[in-house]
Amino acid sequence: MEHENNKDNPIIQKSEEDTLQYTGTLAKRNLNKKSRYFFSTQELLIASILGIMGGFISSLIPFSLLIKTWYPFVGGTQLVSGHHLLWMVIVYGLTKKKTTVVLTATIQGFIGFLFGSNWGIFEVAIMLFEGFFLILGFFIIELFHEGNSNLGWAIAGGIGNVSQVPLFWIITGKIWLIHWSLFVMACMFGFISGVFLAGLLGKLISKRIKDSGVI
Amino acid sequence: MKARSLNIIIAIIIFSAIFGSLFYYNWNLYMETKDQFNECDDSCCLRITGNVSDEKFIGISYLLNGSFTRVEDVEFHVLNMAGVEENRTISGVILWDILISYNLLGEDAEYIRFQSIDGYTTFNIPIRLIRSNPEMVIIVTHEDGQLLEPKTADGDGPLAAAVDFDCIKDDSEMQQIFEDNYQDFVHNSKLNAKNLDTIIVI
Numbered sequence: 516m517e518h519e520n521n522k523d524n525p526i527i528q529k530s531e532e533d534t535l536q537y538t539g540t541l542a543k544r545n546l547n548k549k550s551r552y553f554f555s556t557q558e559l560l561i562a563s564i565l566g567i568m569g570g571f572i573s574s575l576i577p578f579s580l581l582i583k584t585w586y587p588f589v590g591g592t593q594l595v596s597g598h599h600l601l602w603m604v605i606v607y608g609l610t611k612k613k614t615t616v617v618l619t620a621t622i623q624g625f626i627g628f629l630f631g632s633n634w635g636i637f638e639v640a641i642m643l644f645e646g647f648f649l650i651l652g653f654f655i656i657e658l659f660h661e662g663n664s665n666l667g668w669a670i671a672g673g674i675g676n677v678s679q680v681p682l683f684w685i686i687t688g689k690i691w692l693i694h695w696s697l698f699v700m701a702c703m704f705g706f707i708s709g710v711f712l713a714g715l716l717g718k719l720i721s722k723r724i725k726d727s728g729v730i
Numbered sequence: 731m732k733a734r735s736l737n738i739i740i741a742i743i744i745f746s747a748i749f750g751s752l753f754y755y756n757w758n759l760y761m762e763t764k765d766q767f768n769e770c771d772d773s774c775c776l777r778i779t780g781n782v783s784d785e786k787f788i789g790i791s792y793l794l795n796g797s798f799t800r801v802e803d804v805e806f807h808v809l810n811m812a813g814v815e816e817n818r819t820i821s822g823v824i825l826w827d828i829l830i831s832y833n834l835l836g837e838d839a840e841y842i843r844f845q846s847i848d849g850y851t852t853f854n855i856p857i858r859l860i861r862s863n864p865e866m867v868i869i870v871t872h873e874d875g876q877l878l879e880p881k882t883a884d885g886d887g888p889l890a891a892a893v894d895f896d897c898i899k900d901d902s903e904m905q906q907i908f909e910d911n912y913q914d915f916v917h918n919s920k921l922n923a924k925n926l927d928t929i930i931v932i
Contacts (some may be wrong), residue, residue: 588846634812696752
């Protein structure tokens with residue numbers, strides 16, 4: 516009996532590699548290891564857990580207290596606003612999929628809505644807006660080959676967080692009432708917060724989680 | 731030194747320089763405003779300025795001791811820009827009573843605007859609305875029966891402004907003011923200034 520050329524027979528080729536991975540009707544469909552699902556179960560779990568944690572923490576803990584009690588000008592609370600983005604950075608660090616940022620942002624926004632956010636259901640849109648700019652930030656740093664560096668992640672976090680400053684100031688009308696210098700300072704605070712609280716801290720946490728072997 | 735590190739340092743220096751100069755500018759403005767409150771001989775004062783017969787500082791003690799007409803535990807209907815509604819139970823002094831007690835308003839005064847300690851400013855509010863709905867525009871001293879905490883204690887006080895939504899909702903001039911400020915609909919959350927320290931008459 517002639518042996519069939521293994522290279523031509525995908526079933527035999529596959530059986531030489533991971534014999535237990537795909538069986539039955541899935542064997543033929545998954546031979547090149549592509550799942551028919553966009554997210555794996557693990558990615559869904561990670562994104563959901565981080566989104567829920569982010570929603571709880573963002574809604575319940577008044578981080579702005581750290582600033583409001585001493586900073587005399589409007590816009591100072593932007594210095595701690597990066598905590599909204601932290602969870603999306605962590606999920607990207609753990610899954611390396613930018614679309615999980617969207618998932619986490621949606622869940623986080625929805626949890627915020629359920630906790631009675633002042634913005635109501637718009638909270639979801641706001642989180643998605645921030646998530647979109649975070650994704651944009653990661654795309655930009657990858658263009659400059661900084662996708663794995665601390666600097667790159669810091670800048671991505673900064674870009675993601677600074678986006679919400681003009682958003683809020685425009686939709687609340689503050690931008691036309693308050694001096695432009697305060698707006699610029701608020702943007703700078705937002706960027707700094709995104710750099711440290713979102714970018715750098717998020718990278719550190721995701722690295723530690725990966726190194727621990729939990730995921 | 732590597733070019734990348736040098737670029738990072740230069741960027742940080744430029745960033746700090748811009749921030750420092752903006753902070754210095756605003757700090758000078760803040761100190762000038764604080765100096766203007768040297769005339770205040772109370773722990774906290776409400777300053778009324780602008781198109782007035784005489785700039786006035788009203789101490790919080792006067793606002794609390796019954797010198798002016800107060801409203802107690804009234805429910806103010808608040809609508810914010812996301813369309814979320816709530817009711818607040820507040821107490822305070824009727825603003826119109828303050829303005830006429832001292833005969834402050836200039837002859838051609840048409841609007842007032844509230845300003846907070848941190849520089850936040852509200853839209854203009856027509857004085858005719860305050861005149862026709864005096865109990866709907868108040869200087870808040872208490873909420874839910876409790877004295878307002880100052881900003882340093884994460885409060886909205888010691889003074890705040892409150893304008894009931896029913897006062898402005900059907901007014902065409904308010905609708906125009908909100909439209910001119912790129913707002914889709916009239917809502918009173920913007921007019922309820924926290925940490926109030928100044929009323930500007932225009």
